[in-house]
Amino acid sequence: MANAYILKILSHASFGKMNEVIKLVHERSGKGRVSTFFDMLHCAKKYGAGYYDYLIFEFYKLSAAQRATFMTRLISKKFNTFMNDPEYAHFLENKDEFNIVYKDYIGRDFIQFQKANKDEVKAFCEKHPVLFCKMQDLECGHGCERIKVSDYKDFDELYAYLKEKNFCILEENIVQHPAVSKLYPNAVNSMRFITVLDKAGEPHLLYIVQKMGLGDSIIDNNCLFTPVDPETGVMKYPAHAGDTPKGIIYTEHPDTHIKIQGYTIPFVKEAVQMVLKAAKVTPQIRYVGWDVATTEHGPVIIEGNTYCAHDFWQLPPHTPDGIGILPTIKKYVPEFFEGKIK
Numbered sequence: 001m002a003n004a005y006i007l008k009i010l011s012h013a014s015f016g017k018m019n020e021v022i023k024l025v026h027e028r029s030g031k032g033r034v035s036t037f038f039d040m041l042h043c044a045k046k047y048g049a050g051y052y053d054y055l056i057f058e059f060y061k062l063s064a065a066q067r068a069t070f071m072t073r074l075i076s077k078k079f080n081t082f083m084n085d086p087e088y089a090h091f092l093e094n095k096d097e098f099n100i101v102y103k104d105y106i107g108r109d110f111i112q113f114q115k116a117n118k119d120e121v122k123a124f125c126e127k128h129p130v131l132f133c134k135m136q137d138l139e140c141g142h143g144c145e146r147i148k149v150s151d152y153k154d155f156d157e158l159y160a161y162l163k164e165k166n167f168c169i170l171e172e173n174i175v176q177h178p179a180v181s182k183l184y185p186n187a188v189n190s191m192r193f194i195t196v197l198d199k200a201g202e203p204h205l206l207y208i209v210q211k212m213g214l215g216d217s218i219i220d221n222n223c224l225f226t227p228v229d230p231e232t233g234v235m236k237y238p239a240h241a242g243d244t245p246k247g248i249i250y251t252e253h254p255d256t257h258i259k260i261q262g263y264t265i266p267f268v269k270e271a272v273q274m275v276l277k278a279a280k281v282t283p284q285i286r287y288v289g290w291d292v293a294t295t296e297h298g299p300v301i302i303e304g305n306t307y308c309a310h311d312f313w314q315l316p317p318h319t320p321d322g323i324g325i326l327p328t329i330k331k332y333v334p335e336f337f338e339g340k341i342k
Contacts, residue, residue, distance in 0.1 A: 017051075018040075018051050021040075021051045021052065021054070021055050021245070022036050022037055022040070022051075024055060024245070025054070025055060025060055028058075028060075028247075029060045029061070031060055036060065039054075039059075039060065040054050043059050043067065043072075046067075047059075047067050047068065047070065047072050047075075048072045048073065048074025048075050048078075049067075049070070049072040049073070049074070050072070050073045050074075052073075052244075052245055053070070053072045053073055055245055055247075056244045056245055056247070056311055056315060057070055057072075057311075057314060057315070057316070057324070058316045061316075061322070062322050063322075066322040066323060066324075068326070069323045069324040069325075069326045069327055070314055070324030070325070070326065071310045071314065071324055071325050071326055071329070072310070073310060075310075075326070076308075076310035079287065079329070079336060080287060080306070080307055080308075082333075082336050083196065083197075083285075083286040083287035083333070083336075084284070084285045084286060084287055084306050085284040085285065087284070088282055088284040088285055089285065089306045091282050091285070092282065092285060092288065092303070092304040092305065092306050093306060094168075095134045095135070095168050095169045095303070096112045096114070096115075096168055096169045098303060098304060099169060099171075101281060101282065102278055102281060102301060102304065105274055105277070105278045105300070105301040106300055106301050106302075107295065107297075107298075107299075107300030107301075108171055108172040108174060108300060109124075109127070109128065109171070109172040110169055110170065110171040110172065111124045111169070111170050112168070112169055113133075113162060113167050113168060113169055113170050114168055118159060121159060121162070121170070122155050122159070124170060125149050125155060125158060125170075126149075128149070128172045128173065129148065129149050129150065130146065130147070130148055130149070130173035131146070131147045131149065131170050131171065131172075131173060132144065132145075132146050132147075132170075132171045132172075132173045132174065133145045133146075133147055133162065133165070133167040133169070133170050133171075134167065134168055134169050134171065135166075135167060135168055143165075144218070144219060145165070145167075145218075146173060146218050174188050174293045174295065174300065174302070175295060175296070176188050176189065176293055176294055176295060177266055177267070177294045177295055177296050178296070179264070179265070179266055179294075180265060180266075180293075180294045182256065182258060183210075183212050183253055183256060183258050183263070184212045184213040184214065184220075184223075184253060184255060184256055185256075186213055186216065186217065186218060187212075187213030187217055187218050187219050187220045187223075188219075188220065188293045188302070189210065189211060189212045189213060189220050189293075190211050190220055190291040190292055190293050190302055191208050191209065191210050191211065191228060191265065191268075191271065191291070191292045191294070192208065192209045192211060192225070192289055192290070192291055192292075192308075192309075192312060193205060193207075193208050193271065193272070193275045193289070193290040193292055194206040194207055194208075194287075194288070194289050194290075194308055194312070194313075195275055195276065195279040195287075195288055195290065196279075196286055196287050196329065196332050196333055197279060197280070197283060197286040197287075198332050198333060199333070199335060201280065201283050203275075203276040203277075203279035203280055204276075204331075204332045205230060205272055205275070205276065206313075206325065206328055206329065206332075207227060207312070207313045207325070207328075208227065208228040208229075208230055208268070208271075208272075209225045209226060209227050209228060209312050209313060210225060210226055210227075210228050210235055210265055211223065211224065211225045211242075211291075212224040212225065212239065212253060214242075214253075214254065214255065215255065221242065222242035222243060223241075223242045224239040224240070224241065224242060224250055224253065224260075225239060225240060225242065225312065226238065226239040226240065226260055226261070226318065227313055227318050228265055228268060229268075230268060230269070230272050231268075231269065232264065232268070233264050233265040233266060233267070233268035233269070234262060234263070234264050234265075235260055235261060235262065235263045235264075235265065236261065236318070237260075237261055237317050237318050238250055238251045238260055238261050238317055239253070239260045240315050240317055240318065244311050244315065247316075249317050265294060266294060267294050267298050267299050268299075270298055270299055271292050271294070271298075271299035274292070274299055274301065275290045275292065275301070278290065278301060278304070285304075285306055286333075287306075287308065288304045288305065288306065288308070289304070289305035289307075289308035289309070290303075290304050290305075291303050291304075291305070313325055
């Protein structure tokens with residue numbers, strides 16, 4: 001990795017946060033703070049790892065060979081740039097465009113609120129007693145609301161609220177499969193599928209994680225997640241906290257007390273086939289994170305993400321051999337590594 005990355009880290013780093021990370025590493029590993037600091041700099045230079053990467057992937061426990069298998073923050077940015085043409089990103093990033101382009105895979109009714117007239121919105125609200133409302137280009141569920149039409153005294157009051165919030169799109173609320181709702185009932189617990197297109201345009205699945213809501217959240221982002229076997233639908237390990245630096249591991253869901261490892265999610269094989277087909281719709285975007293809900297009738301795509309969280313699947317409880325995702329990526333996109341990721 002370029003020396004410029006170390007300079008960038010040092011120039012933009014919050015040294016207060018960096019010191020907190022060094023303190024956590026010291027507490028968890030017993031390693032000295034000075035030696036940890038210099039090892040962090042070494043990992044930044046050699047592997048493109050920021051100090052949070054060093055902490056959450058437990059680089060302080062890994063050999064050089066193991067460290068070299070991890071997609072760190074810098075490699076993630078480079079891979080995203082290599083794989084995705086920004087001129088086509090709007091098809092996935094803009095919620096209304098996504099629903100139109102990928103309408104064969106979303107499995108629900110929707111209306112473009114900004115383009116619909118009041119009568120059209122009224123007809124939609126009369127048809128669907130619960131709405132899921134999204135902003136145009138916000139990520140991670142920010143700005144989303146689940147609205148019960150009956151909570152408003154009349155349509156005019158509801159319409160005024162929708163206008164005030166400036167929602168982009170209104171969707172029929174997804175009703176998830178009872179087996180998935182059992183994990184956590186207050187949010188649609190989606191699976192994150194990561195797909196890549198190889199040089200010939202053929203799609204491949206990198207991995208799946210099941211996300212779960214927590215507490216009073218109506219979304220599943222930054223809550224809990226664990227890898228899922230693509231053949232059996234079985235959740236393979238205990239769940240990791242979405243706030244990854246805390247390193248909290250859950251053997252059961254803290255709200256529902258469902259044991260996580262070994263729990264089976266239905267329709268996973270069908271979902272794999274669905275995302276592999278969807279991955280070919282916009283071939284200029286070769287690297288996508290798909291959020292997929294499981295309903296009683298099968299899987300539906302919630303959205304596609306052009307920038308994927310690089311920590312999924314690589315965290316210590318989910319990588320017992322200490323091997324990251326890069327060897328898997330190399331099988332499908334070897335040309336990315338020909339430049340040795342400089």
